[in-house]
Amino acid sequence: MDLKKTFSTPSWHRTLALRRILASILIGIALLLVAQSWLKKDPLAVVVLQDIPAGSTVTSTDVGLRAVPDTYLPNNSFSSVDDVVGLVAASTLSSGEIATEPRFVGTELINSIVSNVTEESSTEEINMVPLSLAEPSVIPLLQHGDTISVVSQDSDTGLPEKIAAGGKVILAGGTDPSTILIALPKSLAENVAAQSLNTPLAVVLTGDRAKNHHSEK
Template sequence: MHPHLLAGRPPPLPHRRRPWQVTLRSALWRTRFAVAAAFLGVAAACIVQSLRPPDPPTSAVVVAAREIPAGTTLTSADVRVSRFPRSVAPDGAVTDPADVVGSAAAVPLATGVPVLPGLLADDEVRGPPGTVVATVRFADPAVAGLLSPGVRVDVLAATAEGGPGGVVATRALVLPVARQDGPGGALGLGGSGDASVPVLLAVSPTEAPALAGAAASALLSAVVVP
């Protein structure tokens, strides 16, 4: 006889596992609020994405990859390509780094500044927009070797008799100039201690005539200014 019958108790019912469908429905019911919130979040993200305006069209612009001193001959490591919105991309911007590699910076370039043709010194030797280039020989030939490209100077003119000097150019920009470094004839940029090499200055068009006149009749000197 079965032990449970001897004890006066009915035998236990056999254990039956719940169908997986029932288990799944139970789990979904317990987590219904979290599931609903997740679906609402996905729907809201889709709506925001669909309402966001498209990104504005951009243009490639070559910019300085680091701070570049004036007179530096640019290499591929000195420049990089950056994307600018077309509405703010500068006119005449260079788009291919190969177009500026080998050119020299006529003025100091800060990191991220577009490398525009007007900021480079080429065979034509140009100053910044709105300036003209003047050739100056100072009374002291050593001054040419002390002035590096990118420096700003006031040019003073004094008479040979020692009269008071007058300012003939204000904040003129020293430009790179090709020179011979030595007997080997290596081409470089910058000033020179040789009196035969002049200094190239970018001045305003109104200052150029006075500077030329003073160069013929006065002794010129330079004062470095900010």
């Protein structure tokens, strides 16, 4: 085979030119991607700087802004420290975690955990009601998001009386260790609030966590 003749043919020159053009395009794309990664800045998000106990009000020293890659940025995160300062932590927030709306007492938290409202009251507005328990020692056993029933004792028979079912724990303890904050449909919340004025109240843990605890036994 005449190599000199092969390398000097027009088809070989065209192939070589095409390869060079393709290589140039690939190099250009690679350089463009590198330039984009250098120029692109990760969005800023509010991050917890130190542990915040449940029930505590967030201060300006508790949180700060940090660059977080889009891939790891939750949709319900905060981009301004001012939006977080003054909120109440629904559960203990750990240093380094990204602050998100459902981690604080408010509408977003209620929407995220209130899911078992009865059909009769499904169109009712959901209200939060603080509840002082007759036995505060059970509060450390509760977690926000737990499903509970509120019960009392019938003054005549001494038997337990259910006042409301399907409540959701929004905040357990907090600044007042004897009080929990629960979410209920408006009519049930008002009934619980009225009953609590004169009657000692207790809660019974129901829902998935109670079932899981029972099955473990």
